[in-house]
Amino acid sequence: MPYVMVQIPKTPAPAFPAPTVPTSADVARLAGVSRATVSYVLNNTGTVRISEATRHRVREAARELGYVPHAAARSLRAGHSRIVLMPAPSFPAGPLFTGFLAELQRALGRLEYTVVQYGAVGLSGDDAVRAWAELRPVAVLVPGTDLTPQGVDLLKRSGARAVVTVGSGPVDGAHALLLDHGTIGRRAGRHLYERGRRRIGVVVPADPGLRVFSEPRLEGVRRAVRGTAATVTELPLAYDEEAAARLAARWELLGLDAVFTYNDEYAMLLMRALQDEGVDVPGHTALIGADDLMLGRLLRPRLSTVRLELPSGRDLAALVERAVHDPGAPPERHTALGATVVHRESS
Amino acid sequence: MPYVMVQIPKTPAPAFPAPTVPTSADVARLAGVSRATVSYVLNNTGTVRISEATRHRVREAARELGYVPHAAARSLRAGHSRIVLMPAPSFPAGPLFTGFLAELQRALGRLEYTVVQYGAVGLSGDDAVRAWAELRPVAVLVPGTDLTPQGVDLLKRSGARAVVTVGSGPVDGAHALLLDHGTIGRRAGRHLYERGRRRIGVVVPADPGLRVFSEPRLEGVRRAVRGTAATVTELPLAYDEEAAARLAARWELLGLDAVFTYNDEYAMLLMRALQDEGVDVPGHTALIGADDLMLGRLLRPRLSTVRLELPSGRDLAALVERAVHDPGAPPERHTALGATVVHRESS
DNA sequence: TTGAAAGCGATACCAG
DNA sequence: CTGGTATCGCTTTCAA
Numbered sequence: 001m002p003y004v005m006v007q008i009p010k011t012p013a014p015a016f017p018a019p020t021v022p023t024s025a026d027v028a029r030l031a032g033v034s035r036a037t038v039s040y041v042l043n044n045t046g047t048v049r050i051s052e053a054t055r056h057r058v059r060e061a062a063r064e065l066g067y068v069p070h071a072a073a074r075s076l077r078a079g080h081s082r083i084v085l086m087p088a089p090s091f092p093a094g095p096l097f098t099g100f101l102a103e104l105q106r107a108l109g110r111l112e113y114t115v116v117q118y119g120a121v122g123l124s125g126d127d128a129v130r131a132w133a134e135l136r137p138v139a140v141l142v143p144g145t146d147l148t149p150q151g152v153d154l155l156k157r158s159g160a161r162a163v164v165t166v167g168s169g170p171v172d173g174a175h176a177l178l179l180d181h182g183t184i185g186r187r188a189g190r191h192l193y194e195r196g197r198r199r200i201g202v203v204v205p206a207d208p209g210l211r212v213f214s215e216p217r218l219e220g221v222r223r224a225v226r227g228t229a230a231t232v233t234e235l236p237l238a239y240d241e242e243a244a245a246r247l248a249a250r251w252e253l254l255g256l257d258a259v260f261t262y263n264d265e266y267a268m269l270l271m272r273a274l275q276d277e278g279v280d281v282p283g284h285t286a287l288i289g290a291d292d293l294m295l296g297r298l299l300r301p302r303l304s305t306v307r308l309e310l311p312s313g314r315d316l317a318a319l320v321e322r323a324v325h326d327p328g329a330p331p332e333r334h335t336a337l338g339a340t341v342v343h344r345e346s347s
Numbered sequence: 348m349p350y351v352m353v354q355i356p357k358t359p360a361p362a363f364p365a366p367t368v369p370t371s372a373d374v375a376r377l378a379g380v381s382r383a384t385v386s387y388v389l390n391n392t393g394t395v396r397i398s399e400a401t402r403h404r405v406r407e408a409a410r411e412l413g414y415v416p417h418a419a420a421r422s423l424r425a426g427h428s429r430i431v432l433m434p435a436p437s438f439p440a441g442p443l444f445t446g447f448l449a450e451l452q453r454a455l456g457r458l459e460y461t462v463v464q465y466g467a468v469g470l471s472g473d474d475a476v477r478a479w480a481e482l483r484p485v486a487v488l489v490p491g492t493d494l495t496p497q498g499v500d501l502l503k504r505s506g507a508r509a510v511v512t513v514g515s516g517p518v519d520g521a522h523a524l525l526l527d528h529g530t531i532g533r534r535a536g537r538h539l540y541e542r543g544r545r546r547i548g549v550v551v552p553a554d555p556g557l558r559v560f561s562e563p564r565l566e567g568v569r570r571a572v573r574g575t576a577a578t579v580t581e582l583p584l585a586y587d588e589e590a591a592a593r594l595a596a597r598w599e600l601l602g603l604d605a606v607f608t609y610n611d612e613y614a615m616l617l618m619r620a621l622q623d624e625g626v627d628v629p630g631h632t633a634l635i636g637a638d639d640l641m642l643g644r645l646l647r648p649r650l651s652t653v654r655l656e657l658p659s660g661r662d663l664a665a666l667v668e669r670a671v672h673d674p675g676a677p678p679e680r681h682t683a684l685g686a687t688v689v690h691r692e693s694s
Numbered sequence: 695t696t697g698a699a700a701g702c703g704a705t706a707c708c709a710g
Numbered sequence: 711c712t713g714g715t716a717t718c719g720c721t722t723t724c725a726a
Binding site: 072118297 | 369415420422463465477482500501587588641642
């Protein structure tokens with residue numbers, strides 16, 4: 001790849017020259033004190049006593065200049081940051097995961113961490129890890145699988161006090177928050193089996209990014225009916241109407257009497273296509289989704305689903321806090337338990 | 348308002364002292380050269396010529412130590428960062444906006460920007476702005492309204508070369524990417540009117556965070572039928588089944604013959620409730636949503652909707668790049684045009 | 695109670 | 711070709 005350097009065009013001298021960013025030295029000058037004093041006052045340092053008059057002068061000067069401290073300089077001096085780095089997930093995030101992330105972010109914010117989302121483009125594996133390490137995050141939360149023990153080690157050696165994999169793993173040396181997709185599949189499979197179904201289809205999204213989730217879910221269904229006469233059929237499906245219609249068109253040929261649709265969105269997609277094809281749900285084919293989204297309750301028949309008790313964002317934030325305080329502790333491994341079938345009308 | 352600076356809590360010394368993070372000085376020592384030489388080699392500085400032997404020794408030493416440069420130190424020295432700061436939106440992001448953000452993030456990543464999502468908790472207005480400014484971002488993308496001209500000024504004075512409001516505004520001095528919610532409402536209103544409807548309801552989500560969007564949409568409907576005999580009725584609605592059922596129960600009393608549901612998700616919610624109540628859609632009541640989500644196509648009747656042509660994340664990333672290169676340029680104001688009615692079966 | 699100065703890690707100028 | 715050295719903005723010891 002050729003090395004290209006972007007030329008930054010000089011800005012035409014503005015009519016009013018760009019005001020230079022004020023530093024603590026500027027504040028000190030204006031207040032007629034030293035930079036040390038400025039730092040003491042603005043940080044409310046307890047170990048030194050500064051006269052009220054001086055404090056006031058300093059604060060006034062800071063206000064007047066619009067002084068804002070420089071986070072990078074501060075954390076350089078301090079030797080550590082409060083950055084929690086979260087690489088963007090490699091899979092399309094559904095509403096469930098999106099909500100989880102939002103909550104997590106708020107929780108971390110409340111603990112005074114700064115969340116940095118890193119959109120690692122074109123970097124893979126350990127290259128990406130190096131890019132993350134440049135920011136010297138105090139903690140790293142990695143969604144998905146792309147993390148090796150070497151990666152964990154590099155992060156720790158560059159100062160990360162906590163490395164947590166979210167939704168997969170476990171990886172040596174890292175804490176893990178496991179979303180047990182296998183159990184989701186098992187519950188769905190067991191439910192369908194108990195309702196008397198024996199020829200079970202399992203929708204597997206075509207999106208390759210979702211394979212990390214869909215494969216364990218499929219495997220879970222297989223495990224649920226192992227040793228019985230029931231069969232499990234894999235049904236690849238893209239997330240669009242045409243693909244669903246094609247699948248529904250050959251439904252009779254498939255000879256299935258039940259289907260687990262990966263999640264509620266795919267459930268809606270397939271159920272609609274089946275109904276358009278004249279397939280009775282649940283009479284002919286029982287159908288169950290997962291994730292317990294609002295839309296499932298609105299479908300007719302109301303959608304049966306597997307609800308996963310996600311840990312709250314607060315819980316994960318607490319884990320981060322714990323790990324940061326005590327980096328020596330052995331890796332925790334939390335599994336999101338409580339996958340339960342919500343039986344409604346479609347199964 | 349008093350000037351307060353947030354104190355960063357100190358973390359206690361770890362039980363096992365972390366292995367010290369290697370610096371360029373360590374690399375220099377191991378390679379038997381000066382720090383300057385290390386910098387030259389690792390950055391491929393073109394202006395100096397270093398012997399191949401030395402280059403190799405330096406690279407080898409860096410690899411051996413697992414050296415990773417310190418981004419904060421680098422940008423402190425450089426005087427600028429590649430940070431694009433994006434405060435977390437104050438409204439619940441739907442699938443449309445979530446997708447837009449993900450795309451934007453990838454696009455910015457491709458331009459070598461680092462996206463920092465800031466979950467501003469408990470901070471409001473200019474306090475939040477000060478917190479953002481501490482990171483010395485080169486650009487700030489603000490979703491929603493909470494930005495004053497003073498805020499923009501503070502950000503610029505602390506080094507931000509581009510400030511862009513997304514989805515609202517405009518704010519003096521900032522670029523704006525406007526999502527024209529008024530037009531969405533107008534299109535919906537006009538469509539219903541042209542289909543012969545005269546008593547139009549407009550769903551307004553109870554979520555206060557959505558008011559920034561829902562109010563202009565409502566106003567747009569009002570504007571569309573201004574000067575005609577048609578009436579517009581505001582229908583507050585929480586996003587849950589019970590609220591929808593209550594609303595549907597008094598549908599006859601409301602005497603409406605059409606409804607614009609804010610978006611497709613609320614459309615699904617309300618349509619289901621109306622159908623359960625025996626209200627024929629579109630026979631008795633015409634219904635139109637917005638955002639053209641996949642789920643709308645799957646409903647029966649298929650949902651009419653207003654599709655908004657969102658600018659791509661790439662476009663916004665390009666705007667950022669332009670603004671960063673030429674901060675002196677006057678603020679651009681882009682309006683997402685192309686709100687078009689997609690007429691399906693529900694209206 | 696305040697100030698001078700060292701130093702966090704990386705870079706770029708200027709000598710040699 | 712390579713090595714000192716000043717510098718970015720801030721915190722914190724040590725002296726005064």
